[in-house]
Amino acid sequence: MSSLSSSSLGGVANRMDWLYAYIAGTAFLVCGLVAVVHLLSSQKQKADFNKNGGLFTYVKFIYATFLKPHDKSGNGQQDALESFYKTQAGAYDATRKRLLRGREDMLGLVAAQLKFKTENKELKAGKAVWVDVRSFLFHTVIWDVADNVDWRRDWVSTIESQCWSALTRYRYNIEAMSAFLPVNEFFSHVYLVDLSPSLCQVARERFERLGWKNVSVVCQDARSFRLPEADSVDPRMKSTPGADLITMSYSLSMIPDYYSVVDSLPALLKPSGVLGVCDFYVQSIVDVSSRNYTGGAFNRHVNWLGRVFWRAWFDVDRVSLEAARRDYLEYRFGTVVSASERNYLLGGIPYYIFVGCQKDITSSQSGREAIEKLDASFTESPYLAPANHRQEMDKAIELSAQEVRSKAYESAVINLGSNLPLPSSFYQNHHYRIFYNDLLPKHTQFKNEYIYAFNWEDPRVDHRLLNIQRDDVILAITSAGDNILDYLQKSPRRVHAVDLNPNQNHLLELKVASFIALGHRDVWKIFGEGKHSDFRQLLISRLSPHLSSQAFQYWLEHAHIFTSSYSRGLYETGGSRHAIKMVRYLFKVFGLEGQVQKLCEAQTLAEQREIWPRIRSVLMSKPLHWAVVGTEWFAWKAAGVPRNQRNMIIDDFFKRNGLNQDMKQAKDISGQSIWEYVVDTLDPVVKDTLISNDNYFYFLCLQGQFSRRCHPTYLSPKAHVKLSSPGAFDGLRIHTDEINEVIKRITPGSLTIAVVMDSMDWFDPEGSDASVQAQKLNHALKMGGRILLRSASIDPWYVRHFEENGFSARRVGARFPGTCIDRVNMYASTWICTKTKELEPVRPTAERSISLLSLNGTEKRSSVEHLDL
16 A cells, blocks of 8 residues: 555656646746847847837837736726837737737638638628627727726827727738738628727728728627628628628637627628637647537647646736637537647747637528438438428438438537537538547547558559449548549549548548649649648638638648658658658669669660669668568558558468468568568569559659659549539548448448458458458448459458358459569459348447437437447
């Protein structure tokens, strides 16, 4: 007992030591900053510090905002604000663009949403109304603190000269929006809401001088502000009253009574309107771990030290960073886009960007039917909508719904029953990305990294074997999404892309959004060359309306992949980058870069074969493979080959060479088997495929990008015309889950093709996963439906499980030493399994059934205990 107690006390002591270290480190940094300020202040006679530029401007702002002690001898809020603004008034305008980050991004995001609505006839350009809710600070400090009117008037007059920066915020926001939308042409009216009469009057005069005739400054409490009737309803159009856009930038954190303010916004916003907010925050991931409606938690967590430090520091200036403000905003509105960022110019101040909409999309009949229809497309269930026959439709859909419901639908029902917003995926402009919980361990295990930046399966062979038709319903593993885009060019009725790694699906989403929003030139730069200097701007202003909130967060954080001058771009990222970097490093060390370039430029196979031996002597050296390539770590981390698949390669080697099992554990034998597998892969590729013009897989590995002559089909101008046409992705559904989880929620007998790649190589031969998946695929496939699979083994052990569960298996490709199975030549065999027998159907359990009527509120029959949200 005593040892246990001492151990516990020791653990606490260690944690306290780290805590003290954090505090001491922070104190040291603050003291250092104060010293710098005093040092620069001592040089005041040598420089003009009133100029709004240079290092001292920022130092002065930092000092006034974070370090300067406020005068405690004054009379209340007036003197406090005077103390706060007096020192920084001249520097505030020059510093706010860098110090108040995120406002331009927020304006760009809401502008992109408005453009999308205009293109889809949901909004008419020139008729939009924008309400910019500003200067709540003045409401709280002027009107809530003063005891008499005369004092208020005197205070406004005194502080007006010190707070000119608040007025220029108006001009700044509109000018910033002008970079994304022509404000004078797009908006019929812009309302800037403030409560200070003096400040409002000065603002009006300024806008008149600038010639902004469609801008009105309204002196009114924003909680009671309503649009004039002439702007709230257009008599020539069937429209509902309200604003098309409401924005708040760095004001919500300054509002003491923020609940009432946020509560007033839904009444001001149109049902189709957009809300944009940017502000400071701090929050622990624990706060949001049970919420499925926040649009993703990427980068949201702020560590304990950051939460305590920034909250305490901002509290001094009456700026509140508690998490409840952002939480309540997300509760009152549906999340379209949510992003958490850091301003590292001032030590990593956390701030967020929120783009939202009205949360209640089920109040109307059309809203409920939209959810039902989406659920039907997720699960391939029938959807009936006979005119004027609501009761018949209810019965028909309920009967089918009790069989299969998607996780997205179940989550929606639970949220509606709890008066919560729907998951963010329901508020997106496109519904191809299906809801998933990004905080589940099965998703977080990938640590925000995809493994494959490009596919390692040859789609040319897939098309030859599958002959995809327009009525096909395909289930395929996402990987990097290249083959999904190839399949979509054949216009099948539906493609279900499945991957457990969320980041692989983020990559597919980015490709889909690029085809929808960008021209071929930009698509080529992003995915052909792997770099685009304007990627971040394109992401915000053009791609964001076509991305899920999670995908947007991911690419906003990883925009440097495409923009950094220090990286080689997209195709040197992901888990597979380790192998590519190692090969490139070897070529550099051994002076083979010139030979590699010649190999990639060779115009004939004879020329290619002549160059290969020198490169081969390094790449295929046995010491290298024994020390690096043959190891289990390299197989998984660099090549994406898991242990079970690696063991299949070793087993084939033993069978082929007649070795006994006693030698199986020998390290040299294991390394020899992997070395031989690599030799059988690469030698035939060089001998039989032309890298410069046709084999884009290896061209990419050697060059780091595609060429105009050698690239995937989806990057051709012809494919761009096809994939950028309206409705090209209407049949796409992206699932972030295990294959078995997706299959069991698809209506039996609805799939015609399943492409599982080499995923079954990952299963344990001693387990039951392979047999279970074969059974589930049998239920999901139509009679005669086909499964295309590849394997690292010439005779994979799990084929017998397909044969035992209603399939006939046929090997349609085999790689023997010296031969090519396809342009990749990475797999030993390719198989087609055709469904020939119907297995006994598995009836869903009662707990899995959720009635359609629960959406209408007339019946609730859900069991949340079994939901994997």
